[in-house]
Amino acid sequence: MATMRFPWKGPIGLALLAACSTTPAVDARVEPEWDDTGTVWGYLSRKYDADGDGAITRGEYGRDDESFERMDGDGNALLTAEDFAYTPEVFGRMRMAVARAVVERYFQGDDVDDEITLDELFVVAQAYDANGDELVVEAEFRAHASACYRDLPLPANVRMMGEFDPWEGVMAVVDEDRDGQLAFAELGAFFEAQDDDADFVWKLGADDEEAEVPSSGPTVGSVAPDFALTAPDGASTARLSSFAGDRPVALIFGSAT
Numbered sequence: 105m106a107t108m109r110f111p112w113k114g115p116i117g118l119a120l121l122a123a124c125s126t127t128p129a130v131d132a133r134v135e136p137e138w139d140d141t142g143t144v145w146g147y148l149s150r151k152y153d154a155d156g157d158g159a160i161t162r163g164e165y166g167r168d169d170e171s172f173e174r175m176d177g178d179g180n181a182l183l184t185a186e187d188f189a190y191t192p193e194v195f196g197r198m199r200m201a202v203a204r205a206v207v208e209r210y211f212q213g214d215d216v217d218d219e220i221t222l223d224e225l226f227v228v229a230q231a232y233d234a235n236g237d238e239l240v241v242e243a244e245f246r247a248h249a250s251a252c253y254r255d256l257p258l259p260a261n262v263r264m265m266g267e268f269d270p271w272e273g274v275m276a277v278v279d280e281d282r283d284g285q286l287a288f289a290e291l292g293a294f295f296e297a298q299d300d301d302a303d304f305v306w307k308l309g310a311d312d313e314e315a316e317v318p319s320s321g322p323t324v325g326s327v328a329p330d331f332a333l334t335a336p337d338g339a340s341t342a343r344l345s346s347f348a349g350d351r352p353v354a355l356i357f358g359s360a361t
Contacts (some may be wrong), residue, residue, distance in 0.1 A: 210228075210245075219308060231251075234247070238288040239285045
């Protein structure tokens with residue numbers, strides 16, 4: 105792999121480098137706001153698995169059969185962790201979300217929480233790179249991870265995955281040649297993939313281009329489109345327009361679990 109050289113010299117680069125270079129080795133494990141019980145299966149098992157046997161029966165679930173059957177992926181009349189396992193496509197997206205979360209929190213070197221510049225990324229990478237070979241190995245990462253870590257809120261989809269190891273999380277996606285080392289060139293390629301508008305600034309928490317998408321829905325202040333909903337028992341319906349001029353109406357959409 106070709107070696108990439110980057111302009112991290114100068115007062116700003118030296119300040120960022122110093123900030124990440126003096127803390128002793130620590131365990132670099134991320135601790136989200138909740139652990140693996142925050143996953144879908146963790147939530148359901150805690151709420152409905154009364155006997156703690158790792159499976160939820162129809163009787164334990166105690167709600168409508170339609171919802172139970174929808175979640176019972178293998179059709180064995182039991183809800184288990186296997187029914188909520190990720191498909192390869194979903195797992196790939198989740199791995200990418202974790203890798204992004206790690207880079208956003210461990211390779212951001214200044215006080216601007218909503219963006220990472222390319223130069224900033226490599227200044228922090230140099231702080232990890234103890235021998236200056238433009239490769240970060242696991243021991244180097246863990247030795248300085250605590251000092252370089254930025255305590256930013258984790259995205260909901262990452263929190264739902266439970267506790268994860270940041271080194272393993274970033275390597276699963278960024279280590280393209282699978283040699284167990286995080287090359288500066290691989291970091292650069294990962295950054296480029298996030299920098300959609302090619303301005304050398306990775307804007308966090310949103311699509312990098314930040315394009316304004318025109319809305320096809322009603323404008324603020326206009327009358328809401330009318331619609332009718334059937335009650336769960338199928339015996340009656342409610343029409344939105346029937347409440348006009350009577351009382352405020354809030355539409356709430358949520359999970360059936």
